[in-house]
Amino acid sequence: MSEEPKKIAVLKGGGSLERTVSLRSGARAQSALRRLGHEVVAIDVGADLVRQLLEVQPDAVFVALHGSDGEDGTVQGLLEAIGVPYTGSGPAACMRCTDKALAKYLMREAHIPTPEFAAFKESAIKDLGVAAALPSLERSIGFPIVAKPASQGSALGVKFARSAQELPGAIVGALSYDRKVVIERYIKGRDLAVSVLDAADGSLPADGSGAEPVALPVVEAIPREEEFYNYESRYEIGMTTFVCPAELPSGIAERAQELALETYRLLGCHGVARVDLMLEEETGELTVLETNVVPGLTETSLLPLAADAAEIWFDLLVQRILDSAFTR
Ligand SMILES: Nc1ncnc2c1ncn2[C@@H]1O[C@H](COP(=O)(O)OP(=O)(O)O)[C@@H](O)[C@H]1O
Ligand SMILES: [Mg+2]
Secondary structure (H helix, E strand, O other): OOOOOOEEEEEEOOOOOOHHHHHHHHHHHHHHHHHOOOEEEEEEOOOOHHHHHHHHOOOEEEEOOOOHHHHOOHHHHHHHHOOOOEOOOOHHHHHHHHOHHHHHHHHHHOOOOOOOEEEEEHHHHHHHOHHHHHHHHHHHHOOOEEEEEOOOOOOOOOEEEOOOOOHHHHHHHHHOOOOEEEEEEOOOEEEEEEEEEEOOHHHOOOOOOOOOEEEOOOEEEEEOOOOOOOHHHHHHOOOEEEEOOOOOOOOHHHHHHHHHHHHHHHOOOOOEEEEEEEEEOOOOOEEEEEEEOOOOOOOOOHHHHHHHHOOOOHHHHHHHHHHHHHOO
C-alpha cells in the first residue's frame, strides 16, 4: 500500500507552546514525504484548518503537531468527522496519553509501574480545600516531589520541591501551564525513552489487521549538569546528551521495551508513540512517566535517533508512520 504516490497534507505549527518544534518536525516530514514521491501540502494549523483540508482533499494527513490540539485528540476527532485518514493514534488514545493524570491512573490499575502520585484540578485547591491534604500526600509520596502540568510536553512546567515549604510554589508554578496538576515522587536515576512503531507492511497479518507494534532501541538522556531547578533550560540550551542504544545493565533494556509495549497497548496507541521512563538508581526499578503520541521528528529528536539505531532510516520511518493512516 505504501508504494503508490499520494497527496499528503502535513499538519504542523499551530498555537501551542511547542509550535517551534512542530514546525521543525513538519519540515523534515515534508522533505521525506517528497523524497518518497508523494505530493505534499504543508498546513500551518490555524482557524482555517478545516476549510484548507476540504479544499486540498488529501488522501491522508500526516500529523506533526505537538502539544495541545495536535496531541490531545482535538485534531484527530476533527479529521474523523470530515473523513480524512491520518497518522498516529486516535482521539481516545490521544486523550488518555495527553492527560498524565488519566494515563497514570490507568497504568496503576493495570499494574504498570509508575511513580507514586496524586492529581488534582486547580479548582480543587480553591473549592475543595486540597491544601489540607498536602501533609498526608507528602507522607505517602515522600520528598523530593515533582509537580507538573497534567498536559504539557518538553518538560515545560516541570517543577521540583525538596520540602513542604517548596511544594505550594511548585504546584502553583505547574498550574500556570494547565488547570490540572500531577504531583509525583521524584525518581533519582536515569532518564530513558522507548519509541514504539507498528509493524511494517511485510509483517502485517494477511487480513491487514492487528499489526504487532515493536519497541525500538532504548534512548538515554544524560544531563551534562545535574541542575535540579533549571530543568526547562536544560532542554533549551542543549545541556543533554542522547545515547542510543543506552548502555544498561543486563535485562533492563528488554524490560524497558516490554513496559513501553504494555503501555502502548494499554493506552490504545496506534502507529507510533514514545514512552518516557525512569530507571531508579538505588533500586534498579523501572517506572513509566508518560507517553507521547506525536513524538518529535527533528534532527535532535529521540524517535529518529532510536529508528536509526534499528536501521530504520528517516525516510522509511516517515513512510512507516504514514502507513499507519491506512491501517486503522
Ligand atoms: N517523577 C520524576 N522523577 C524524576 N524526574 C522526573 C519526574 N517526572 C519528570 N521528570 C523529569 O522531567 C522530564 C519531563 O517529564 P515528563 O513526565 O516526561 O513530561 P513531559 O516530557 O511531557 O514534559 C522527564 O524526562 C524527567 O527527566
Ligand atoms: Mg517526557
